[in-house]
Amino acid sequence: MAPRLDLAPAHGIDAGPGGRRAAALRNSATGDPLAFGWWVRRLTLKPGGWYRARVAFRTTDDVDPSLCVLVNLFWGEYPTRLKREEFFSHFSDAGDGWVFAEHLFQMPDGEKQVDLQLHMHSAAAGSVWFANPAIEPAQAPPDRPVTLATTWFRRVDGSSRAGMLKRIASRLDEAGHADADVVLIPECVTGHGVAGKDHRAQIEQDAEPLGGPATRLYQDRARRPRMYVLGWIHERDGKRIFNTTLVIDRKGRIVGTYRKCHLHWPELWCGISPGHALPVFDTDFARIGIYTCYENWLPLVAQNLAMKGAEILFLPTAGYLVDVFRTRCLDNNCYGVVAGLNSPSCIVASDGTLMAELRNDGLITARANLAVRPTHAYAYRHPNLTYGLPGADRLLDHSLSRMALDEISALTHGPIVGGPAPRPYVRDPGDGR
Numbered sequence: 001m002a003p004r005l006d007l008a009p010a011h012g013i014d015a016g017p018g019g020r021r022a023a024a025l026r027n028s029a030t031g032d033p034l035a036f037g038w039w040v041r042r043l044t045l046k047p048g049g050w051y052r053a054r055v056a057f058r059t060t061d062d063v064d065p066s067l068c069v070l071v072n073l074f075w076g077e078y079p080t081r082l083k084r085e086e087f088f089s090h091f092s093d094a095g096d097g098w099v100f101a102e103h104l105f106q107m108p109d110g111e112k113q114v115d116l117q118l119h120m121h122s123a124a125a126g127s128v129w130f131a132n133p134a135i136e137p138a139q140a141p142p143d144r145p146v147t148l149a150t151t152w153f154r155r156v157d158g159s160s161r162a163g164m165l166k167r168i169a170s171r172l173d174e175a176g177h178a179d180a181d182v183v184l185i186p187e188c189v190t191g192h193g194v195a196g197k198d199h200r201a202q203i204e205q206d207a208e209p210l211g212g213p214a215t216r217l218y219q220d221r222a223r224r225p226r227m228y229v230l231g232w233i234h235e236r237d238g239k240r241i242f243n244t245t246l247v248i249d250r251k252g253r254i255v256g257t258y259r260k261c262h263l264h265w266p267e268l269w270c271g272i273s274p275g276h277a278l279p280v281f282d283t284d285f286a287r288i289g290i291y292t293c294y295e296n297w298l299p300l301v302a303q304n305l306a307m308k309g310a311e312i313l314f315l316p317t318a319g320y321l322v323d324v325f326r327t328r329c330l331d332n333n334c335y336g337v338v339a340g341l342n343s344p345s346c347i348v349a350s351d352g353t354l355m356a357e358l359r360n361d362g363l364i365t366a367r368a369n370l371a372v373r374p375t376h377a378y379a380y381r382h383p384n385l386t387y388g389l390p391g392a393d394r395l396l397d398h399s400l401s402r403m404a405l406d407e408i409s410a411l412t413h414g415p416i417v418g419g420p421a422p423r424p425y426v427r428d429p430g431d432g433r
Contacts, residue, residue: 002037003079009037009120014129024129027120029063036121040074043114043135045107052138053116054102056094056131063126070119071101075111084108098131104138106372144370146285148312149180149227150337152345152358153189161206164190165217168231172218174363176225181285183363184230186341187243187293187316190214191234200270207236210254215246223252228283230290232316235259240273245290245316247281256281260292262301278304286311286370289334293317296324299331306332311370319343326352333373 002008010028025039045051053073059065076083086105094100107114118130151171155164168185175183191206208214218231228249235244235257243263247256259275260267268274278301280289289305292315296302302313312335315325322344329336330352338346346357347366350373355366 001040001078002035007032007034007036009035009123011037011039022131024058024131025118025133026127026129028127029120029123029125031124033122033124035123036119038117038119039130039133040078040118041116041133043116044112045114045135047107047111048109049107050104050138050140051107051135052102052104053088053133053135054100055088055116055118055133056098056100057118057128058096058098058131059128060126063120063123063128065099065128068120068123069128070117070121071103072117072119073103073105074115074117075108075113078115083111104141104372106140141371144285146181146312146368146370147179147365148335148337148347148368149175149178149183149363149365150339150345150347150358151175151183151185151363152339152361153186153341154361155189155341161190165214168214169217169221171363172221172229175365176221176227178363178365179225180227180365182228182230182283182288182337184314184316184337184339185218185232186318186339186345187232187245188318188341189232203234203241203270203272207234207241209236210246210257212236215254218246218248219252219254222248222250226250230314230316234272241271242275243267243272243292244275245292245314247283247288247290249283258290258292260295262295262298264294278308280305280308280310288312288314290314290316293320296320296328299328302328302332302334306334310334311373312337312368315339317341317343322346322354322357326354335368335370335373 010030012026013023014026015023027037029035055071057065057069059069071088073086074082075085086103088101088103090102092100116133116135118133120128153167168189172183191203212233214231214233218229222229228247231246231248233244233246235242243260245258246254249255256279258279261275261278263272263274278291280287287309289308289310291301291305291313296315296317305313313329313332315336315338317338318341320338320340320343325336325338326348329348329350333350335350336348344357344359345364347355347364349355349368356364358364
């Protein structure tokens with residue numbers, strides 16, 4: 001199919017391309033880089049049923065699969081009515097130049113038909129083959145429930161550090177009583193912020209090394225109810241001070257730290273140093289990513305974490321805009337948790353929907369199921385291969401696409417591209433919960 005005949009790529013059925021015995025559907029470029037067309041198969045399926053869609057594809061070396069190949073599911077009537085669409089979410093190397101793509105999905109209630117669409121676009125030369133497209137019944141994925149918790153604090157001028165630690169302890173006790181799997185603490189809650197005032201002296205005084213009073217408090221409260229605590233400190237490391245969020249596991253162990261990389265410029269004036277890495281952390285319920293306050297304005301920070309397989313984004317902040325964070329979650333198909341200081345805290349679903357919001361002192365929780373996160377974004381696309389960015393106008397350097405596939409396959413975890421997803425935490429009857 002094609003929107004118009006003048007846009008249609010050449011097409012046909014080839015016997016055994018690329019070393020495969022089975023025939024394959026082919027689209028070929030016509031010399032027009034704006035050509036666009038697709039193969040489609042409509043299937044009748046059971047409403048509410050679970051299915052697995054599969055296809056293998058292969059391109060010639062002058063076709064970039066990241067920009068020129070698109071595989072998706074479509075509900076509705078082309079071209080007048082789009083009800084829903086989902087893009088394939090898992091890719092792996094099938095050998096001999098073939099890429100294996102698959103997607104687990106649930107038919108929407110009330111829908112009996114779905115289109116499997118195999119697209120080629122934006123290629124001035126070369127061909128793409130699609131082999132063995134199929135949709136088969138599948139088992140529903142096992143639930144991966146997690147209870148997310150976040151806190152909100154109003155810091156009043158003159159609040160003592162000891163008083164803030166006491167309030168944090170009380171809030172963490174609440175999270176434990178709520179059976180939270182993870183709780184987030186805001187930025188600057190144990191020390192002073194920097195906006196509008198010179199707090200260099202207070203920051204020097206409040207900064208603590210790992211193992212200091214705030215760290216020990218977080219560890220103790222994580223250990224008691226057996227929950228993860230993402231706790232904030234101004235971390236002193238030798239002569240340097242960092243804006244740091246600690247990842248503390250259910251046994252009270254520090255299993256990771258994130259040092260804010262992109263500092264708001266007043267922080268630099270106050271002598272705070274930037275971190276130099278955007279790590280992700282594997283917990284027993286999910287792979288998570290953390291970024292801090294000002295970094296919410298930088299879309300590529302969240303995208304970097306998502307490309308590394310983060311399923312939940314955590315944002316400790318002294319202040320932010322709720323809608324910007326919701327957009328980050330929607331863009332990257334991640335759940336999100338914000339802990340605010342003098343600004344709202346919230347928990348956001350992977351489609352950008354607010355699950356819970358808190359606008360005064362306290363704690364909120366929300367129950368999420370990480371088993372299914374339908375995406376409206378094409379996970380195979382590498383950010384450096386987006387139109388208008390450097391490199392994207394090279395239509396197309398095939399090595400960039402292969403590099404992108406290799407990076408996505410190496411960084412993204414899941415049943416196809418990087419091993420099994422983290423196992424849900426199973427409570428031990430003797431673990432104190």
